Amino acid sequence: MRGRILKAVAGDYWVKVKDTQIVARPRGLFRYENQKPAVGDEVELEGETIVKILPRKNLLRRPFVANIDAALLVFSVKDPTPDFLLLDKLIINVLAEGIEPHLVFSKTDLVEEDPPFDLAEDYSFLPVYFISNMKKASLEKLIKELVPGTYVLAGPSGAGKSSMINQLAGRTEAPVGEISQRLRRGKHTTRHHELIDLGGDVYLADTPGFQNLEVKTMEPIELQDYFPDFHELDPCQFDDCLHDQEPRCQVKEAVKEGILSQRRYDHYLRILRELMERKEKQW
Ligand SMILES: Nc1nc2c(ncn2[C@@H]2O[C@H](COP(=O)(O)OP(=O)(O)OP(=O)(O)O)[C@@H](O)[C@H]2O)c(=O)[nH]1
């Protein structure tokens, strides 16, 4: 029997097989072989025993979820206000995992102009959605636009990820953090691992939020691979242009002309410096 793991709690795995769920345990040998089933895994069952984990497309460590197609990067328009450096770093890390980023601006009920399209101006290279967990229609619209697949929600603490999952799944029991008045963010309440089955082969996984993030270590020259908006330009004079001090750089030119976002470019330079410093420290 084949199935997919939707939930893991203390060594028990809820496996979806056709329209039912079976609570199963992994074969004893897995531990010996250093294999651990993950939420999202496609597995082979014999009765209530998981006997085989099918090859994975990818595996995230935190959260421990396998076979992710896309990430919904959730940033609230207010409380907390979006940290665009964090967003730009998150886009890089998600792309580096081979996962497709989508951008979701949440809590649009907190601003007068709804949807606040200007916030999304720099991100026309991504699918962008505007939602409020207080406005059911905005969530229905989002779900209608998602193609079948497994989506992981990621973003800063307090952005409304868990609230969104609760609304979409039509339930209230998953923990939602009381927003801390001082920091205006949630209290890291999201810890368990679960895929929410929304039907139509759309699955969502919640993740705990964070305040800051390190870009994955890579060669400085690779960084531009993760800036899709740079790719639409003509090539620079030098093949190995870092778009920094080099002459006749198309990226700098595009920033000057207002075709490319100044803020995105500033973040690019900042992250580039970080990667260079990290590289120097290795020596
Ligand atoms: N006004 C408004 N408040 C919201 C909305 N969505 C969530 N909130 C509130 O924002 C706070 C944080 O929401 P959560 O859903 O816990 O946020 P989270 O992204 O899961 O946070 P972490 O689990 O810490 O990463 C809670 O007090 C929610 O009630 C929204 O659409 N509008």
Ligand SMILES: [Mg+2]
């Ligand atoms: Mg949460």
Ligand SMILES: [Zn+2]
């Ligand atoms: Zn260049």
